[in-house]
Amino acid sequence: MREFWLNQEHARHQGSGTPESSNRLSLINPANCIIKKGNVSQYSSYFSLAHDKVYLQKLEEEAIQEHEAMCNAGSWQAMASGTALCLEAADSLIKDGKKTFILTRPPGHHAHTDWTHGFCFINNAALTALYLHERHNKKVAVLDFDLHNGDGTEDILNKKESNRLLFISTYQADIFPGPRYNLQVEGMRGDTYHLPLHGTMVDFDFIKIISKIKDRLRQFSPEVLVVSAGFDMNRHESASGLMPSSMQLTRRSYEKLNGLCGEYPSLAILEGGYSPKSIKEGLEAFSLR
Numbered sequence: 362m363r364e365f366w367l368n369q370e371h372a373r374h375q376g377s378g379t380p381e382s383s384n385r386l387s388l389i390n391p392a393n394c395i396i397k398k399g400n401v402s403q404y405s406s407y408f409s410l411a412h413d414k415v416y417l418q419k420l421e422e423e424a425i426q427e428h429e430a431m432c433n434a435g436s437w438q439a440m441a442s443g444t445a446l447c448l449e450a451a452d453s454l455i456k457d458g459k460k461t462f463i464l465t466r467p468p469g470h471h472a473h474t475d476w477t478h479g480f481c482f483i484n485n486a487a488l489t490a491l492y493l494h495e496r497h498n499k500k501v502a503v504l505d506f507d508l509h510n511g512d513g514t515e516d517i518l519n520k521k522e523s524n525r526l527l528f529i530s531t532y533q534a535d536i537f538p539g540p541r542y543n544l545q546v547e548g549m550r551g552d553t554y555h556l557p558l559h560g561t562m563v564d565f566d567f568i569k570i571i572s573k574i575k576d577r578l579r580q581f582s583p584e585v586l587v588v589s590a591g592f593d594m595n596r597h598e599s600a601s602g603l604m605p606s607s608m609q610l611t612r613r614s615y616e617k618l619n620g621l622c623g624e625y626p627s628l629a630i631l632e633g634g635y636s637p638k639s640i641k642e643g644l645e646a647f648s649l650r
């Protein structure tokens with residue numbers, strides 16, 4: 362059974378009027394989660410596994426003011442608490458085999474070593490993977506099934522040039538983060554397996570993609586799986602018009618993904634999903650009631 366850890370501090374990050382707001386988590390019933398505050402003083406020294414120290418300092422001073430990634434007083438507490446929870450979850454997974462799903466925001470998978478991108482500041486998935494790889498000496502795969510390519514995760518993990526790290530990313534090929542990052546054909550670039558998708562997928566199409574992911578994971582045989590769980594391919598997202606996409610995935614695809622993730626010692630981290638209904642339905646498929 363997976364535990365759902367809800368970052369008590371997430372609402373301190375307000376965003377800048379984009380769909381990335383605390384409203385995203387408004388349909389989650391806190392009674393079914395463990396509400397936690399990350400132990401930042403215990404874990405913040407590891408944040409530099411993925412990020413430049415000067416950049417982290419700027420984040421802590423809340424000095425980053427970019428259109429989609431706007432810091433306010435409280436942003437650092439929100440993001441650092443969420444990141445610390447991811448690293449605590451990694452320790453828990455190794456020590457007790459505990460599987461968790463970290464419910465936090467802002468998301469992280471577009472954040473690069475020393476710059477923000479999308480709505481992202483600290484790359485929780487890349488950092489957690491490096492922490493597992495370097496502190497716990499594990500062979501780690503990261504699976505990112507968000508609508509958007511995890512360009513920051515790719516950039517950070519590929520700098521390590523380790524054959525004990527694999528990144529798999531599905532994404533709609535013709536949207537953000539754009540042609541510089543999105544391969545238009547399926548294949549490897551560095552340690553990243555790109556799975557570009559057309560923008561009108563239904564469960565039937567996506568379940569075929571899941572079996573490709575399954576094969577790739579079996580070939581690599583990771584000791585641990587970190588999941589960048591974005592729910593912005595959900596049908597509710599296209600209905601709400603929050604994302605430039607007509608993806609129509611339902612609970613069925615997410616249940617398949619949950620089944621696949623459950624085959625490995627794994628922890629999942631919330632990425633995108635901007636309609637509260639998308640996140641609710643996605644998390645229900647991962648067993649959050």
Ligand SMILES: [Zn+2]
Pocket residue numbers: 507508509591593632633634
């Ligand atoms: Zn996304």
